Amino acid sequence: MDRRNILACTLALAVCFSPGIATAQSALEKLSAFKGADREKILLEGAKAEGFLMLHSSMQVPSIVMVQKAFEAKYPVKVKYWRGGSEDILRRAVVETRAGRDEVDVFESDGSVLETMHREDLLAKVASPITDELIPQALRPHGEWVATRVNIFSAVYNTNLIDKRDLPASYEALKDPRWKGKLGIEVDDYDWFGSLAHINGEKQTADLFKSISTLNGLSMRKGHTLITNLVAAGEMPLGLTVYLQNVDVAKKAGAPVEALLLDPIIARPNGIAIARKPPRPAAAMLFYDFVISAEGQEVLRQREFIPTSRKIASPLANLNVHFEDPAVQLDEGEKWQKLFKDTLGRK
Numbered sequence: 001m002d003r004r005n006i007l008a009c010t011l012a013l014a015v016c017f018s019p020g021i022a023t024a025q026s027a028l029e030k031l032s033a034f035k036g037a038d039r040e041k042i043l044l045e046g047a048k049a050e051g052f053l054m055l056h057s058s059m060q061v062p063s064i065v066m067v068q069k070a071f072e073a074k075y076p077v078k079v080k081y082w083r084g085g086s087e088d089i090l091r092r093a094v095v096e097t098r099a100g101r102d103e104v105d106v107f108e109s110d111g112s113v114l115e116t117m118h119r120e121d122l123l124a125k126v127a128s129p130i131t132d133e134l135i136p137q138a139l140r141p142h143g144e145w146v147a148t149r150v151n152i153f154s155a156v157y158n159t160n161l162i163d164k165r166d167l168p169a170s171y172e173a174l175k176d177p178r179w180k181g182k183l184g185i186e187v188d189d190y191d192w193f194g195s196l197a198h199i200n201g202e203k204q205t206a207d208l209f210k211s212i213s214t215l216n217g218l219s220m221r222k223g224h225t226l227i228t229n230l231v232a233a234g235e236m237p238l239g240l241t242v243y244l245q246n247v248d249v250a251k252k253a254g255a256p257v258e259a260l261l262l263d264p265i266i267a268r269p270n271g272i273a274i275a276r277k278p279p280r281p282a283a284a285m286l287f288y289d290f291v292i293s294a295e296g297q298e299v300l301r302q303r304e305f306i307p308t309s310r311k312i313a314s315p316l317a318n319l320n321v322h323f324e325d326p327a328v329q330l331d332e333g334e335k336w337q338k339l340f341k342d343t344l345g346r347k
Helices: 001-017 024-031 039-050 061-075 086-098 111-118 131-132 190-199 202-217 225-235 244-252 281-292 294-304 326-344
Strands: 052-057 079-083 106-110 146-159 183-186 220-222 240-242 256-262 266-273 319-324
Touching: 024 039, 024 281, 039 281, 052 061, 052 086, 052 256, 061 079, 061 281, 061 294, 079 146, 086 106, 086 111, 086 266, 106 111, 106 281, 111 266, 111 326, 131 281, 146 225, 146 244, 146 281, 146 294, 146 319, 183 225, 190 202, 190 266, 190 326, 202 326, 220 225, 225 240, 225 244, 225 256, 244 256, 266 281, 281 294
Parallel strands: 052 079, 052 106, 183 220, 183 240, 266 319
Antiparallel strands: 106 266, 146 240, 146 256, 146 266
């Protein structure tokens, strides 16, 4: 590290650890500005002084732990975490911010929650040169969160009960009487339904699925994993909305299931963000960089997630995928929920 960079590093660390000089928010802005080869060293020195970071995540605990272990194996910085559902993370963030408690450094959750946090001024705008390695759809115009992984909506069928030659080529084909009593759908996937309506038109989408429901029935169940398990057990021959990774996990466990992708293919983003005033800005930025790096993205891939890094092999490279826009989802959400309920008769 040359003299100029040493000076820059010293100034950056002084900003981080001298509350009288700057807030955590301005410290994060200065740390984000480093883009050269010394960025990691500067962040690591700050993170070591801070000691740990606090993560709030909606990933399942085994996935969080795998990311935690990979990060701690690379850096001498501990990751403490709290796991909650996406709505729980949002609710807790709002309550703690209103109470003036800045305890969390990093959020990891689904795109609609992170976009809501952006609108509630709960997130910091950060910059990282590693975002250049992500697919364009992973980036948000405001720069307050990035997508680290996506859930691709897929149908799933039982290979013992449905011959591959009989599979529907489109949603329209599900009106065929052969599918009577064989179909299921996740009860809360209104964003998937709304995305279909956004692409194909509300009336056309509503008319089509109302016909499918009326003619052949749609068993409505809560939980993508539950639907995958029901299909594997033969209780539901064809489930319309699960995540592609659910099918991959079940197949690896020996279940007689296979994925079926029907156009248009919808993907829901999940991402990472740094709190507006993180108490440990250097550790937060170091963790942020790690998760979006090829190394961190490979960890997510090993957990069967679909990463957004262009450096990691992914189904996204070979599929024509429509990415949900969380901003549109928030703006249109109530209308989509009503359309979904009215169309399928959900109570």
